[in-house]
Amino acid sequence: MGKLSVRNVSKNYGEKKALSNLSIEVKGGEIVGLIGKNGAGKTTLLNIIAGNIYCDSGAIYYDDINILENNEPRKDFGILIEPAFLDYLNTERNLQLLQNAMGIWDKKYIRSRTKEVLEIVGLAGKEKKYVKSFSFGMKQRLGFAQALLNGNKLLILDEPFVGLDIKGREMVKEYVKQYARTNNVAVIFSDHNLDEVRSLCDRVAVIADGEKKYDGEVYSRKKYEITVSNINEALIRDIERLSDSFIEMVDNKIVLNNKDSINEVIALLGENTVIKDVNIIDDSLERFFEA
Amino acid sequence: MINLIRIELFKIVKRKDFWLMLSMIFLPIMYAVGLSNNAESFSYEGTERVSALGYASEMMVFVYMCFIYFIILSVCVIRSLKGEIENKSILLYVQRVKNRKDIYSSKFIAYILLLLVITVLFIMTSIIFYKSLLVQRQDVASGLLLQSGELVSISCTIISIILCFIFTISVALFLSAWLKSFQAMGVFIFLWLGLMYVKEFTVVNYLAPIHYVELIINTENNSVAIRQSVYLMLLVCVVSLLCYELGYRKFVRSDL
Numbered sequence: 001m002g003k004l005s006v007r008n009v010s011k012n013y014g015e016k017k018a019l020s021n022l023s024i025e026v027k028g029g030e031i032v033g034l035i036g037k038n039g040a041g042k043t044t045l046l047n048i049i050a051g052n053i054y055c056d057s058g059a060i061y062y063d064d065i066n067i068l069e070n071n072e073p074r075k076d077f078g079i080l081i082e083p084a085f086l087d088y089l090n091t092e093r094n095l096q097l098l099q100n101a102m103g104i105w106d107k108k109y110i111r112s113r114t115k116e117v118l119e120i121v122g123l124a125g126k127e128k129k130y131v132k133s134f135s136f137g138m139k140q141r142l143g144f145a146q147a148l149l150n151g152n153k154l155l156i157l158d159e160p161f162v163g164l165d166i167k168g169r170e171m172v173k174e175y176v177k178q179y180a181r182t183n184n185v186a187v188i189f190s191d192h193n194l195d196e197v198r199s200l201c202d203r204v205a206v207i208a209d210g211e212k213k214y215d216g217e218v219y220s221r222k223k224y225e226i227t228v229s230n231i232n233e234a235l236i237r238d239i240e241r242l243s244d245s246f247i248e249m250v251d252n253k254i255v256l257n258n259k260d261s262i263n264e265v266i267a268l269l270g271e272n273t274v275i276k277d278v279n280i281i282d283d284s285l286e287r288f289f290e291a
Numbered sequence: 292m293i294n295l296i297r298i299e300l301f302k303i304v305k306r307k308d309f310w311l312m313l314s315m316i317f318l319p320i321m322y323a324v325g326l327s328n329n330a331e332s333f334s335y336e337g338t339e340r341v342s343a344l345g346y347a348s349e350m351m352v353f354v355y356m357c358f359i360y361f362i363i364l365s366v367c368v369i370r371s372l373k374g375e376i377e378n379k380s381i382l383l384y385v386q387r388v389k390n391r392k393d394i395y396s397s398k399f400i401a402y403i404l405l406l407l408v409i410t411v412l413f414i415m416t417s418i419i420f421y422k423s424l425l426v427q428r429q430d431v432a433s434g435l436l437l438q439s440g441e442l443v444s445i446s447c448t449i450i451s452i453i454l455c456f457i458f459t460i461s462v463a464l465f466l467s468a469w470l471k472s473f474q475a476m477g478v479f480i481f482l483w484l485g486l487m488y489v490k491e492f493t494v495v496n497y498l499a500p501i502h503y504v505e506l507i508i509n510t511e512n513n514s515v516a517i518r519q520s521v522y523l524m525l526l527v528c529v530v531s532l533l534c535y536e537l538g539y540r541k542f543v544r545s546d547l
Contacts, residue, residue: 098387
């Protein structure tokens with residue numbers, strides 16, 4: 001089963017740290033979403049995996065092959081980072097040249113494969129249209145078609161939904177899900193829209209200031225913080241034992257992840273303990289987008 | 292690599308800017324039409340009547356003197372590499388090749404192949420229009436394909452001009468790896484003008500291909516022509532090798 005393994009990758013642009021010791025893994029059949037604010041390092045990471053830019057340190061393995069030293073596995077990576085085309089050629093010729101670069105020269109095969117990917121992305125019948133006449137959304141679809149041509153092992157998608165209409169977005173989501181599961185293809189994509197990320201990926205990694213801040217399930221939850229006047233070790237132990245939803249104790253704040261436990265905890269507090277405040281904290285992934 | 296060369300040839304032909312180079316084929320056509328019709332704008336200053344290949348050689352010299360074709364070629368080459376880097380279309384190929392060096396090499400080879408094709412077309416066109424039109428001017432054209440003793444000088448002239456074009460391709464590709472498109476074009480133009488200037492000075496004139504071409508064009512001595520052709524070939528080989536090494540290393544190391 002194919003696995004992409006990014007290990008301690010760093011990249012600096014002068015004094016600015018674009019990526020700092022970042023590690024992430026994506027298995028075959030898994031869809032991992034990268035989220036983060038603008039300038040967090042998501043596109044830089046995807047560009048390094050794609051081979052468009054070099055990292056300053058670290059390694060990237062696909063199965064056991066270090067792709068920073070051996071470009072061979074990248075021939076089976078489907079990449080959509082910045083859709084780019086030869087705008088003096090039509091759609092068909094653009095896709096034909098890419099297949100030629102992969103060593104495919106059989107005209108019949110090229111024609112049928114081109115037709116197939118254009119149908120998938122909703123550009124059927126546009127083979128003879130020149131790319132320079134395409135709208136932004138159409139170019140995005142064509143970029144996705146280019147990625148599908150050779151994305152047999154890994155799909156790298158940078159904001160794949162940008163510029164797409166609702167139908168286009170649904171098409172990309174459904175196809176990526178089905179493609180990843182059926183063909184055991186690893187997918188790593190970045191987006192700003194958490195709803196898109198939630199609806200598509202199995203796992204999410206949050207990138208901020210070039211570092212990975214979170215890597216796990218997509219979640220959206222709240223935390224409940226009870227500020228008390230005083231607390232002792234015995235009370236903390238009682239709360240830990242009795243309440244499954246206890247997370248931590250910070251200063252004089254008891255933090256719970258379930259509002260139903262609030263009454264339970266209050267009942268444990270003695271007469272000498274006064275409740276000063278109860279706060280609800282948004283612990284969803286959205287917090288990584290806040291300033 | 293052959294895949295990439297085929298792709299580059301296709302792209303160059305489809306990218307219509309290279310077709311401007313084909314306009315040089317109109318020079319022998321225009322000249323033959325003009326001379327055969329005794330047009331006032333066209334005159335023949337030679338002391339002897341010219342053969343067909345001699346005519347082709349003279350037309351090649353005319354192309355060389357219109358240095359615009361070196362500029363056009365350099366612009367095409369620069370747009371081919373730097374243009375694709377700047378519009379990101381080169382990323383489509385970077386992941387599909389074993390080594391980025393192959394992309395650089397394929398562009399170099401593709402341009403040289405097309406240059407040779409255009410040269411052959413140019414010579415054939417010159418011969419065709421010589422035979423069909425220019426022979427009507429019996430004071431200008433001898434009617435022969437080649438006069439005796441002409442082969443060496445004609446070959447050296449044509450080869451030296453082709454070498455200048457190869458020099459152009461090497462330097463333009465190198466500049467496009469290091470500089471932005473517009474900067475590379477500007478540097479090349481200044482470089483070419485600078486070489487036209489330095490050929491006037493001793494010692495440094497040996498660095499200018501133009502110096503050797505002019506010696507070859509102006510000599511009637513075959514051994515001088517051959518010697519200068521060899522020197523020019525050495526110069527172009529050294530410069531091309533240096534430009535290739537420095538150019539592809541920069542391209543391979545660059546963040547795209």
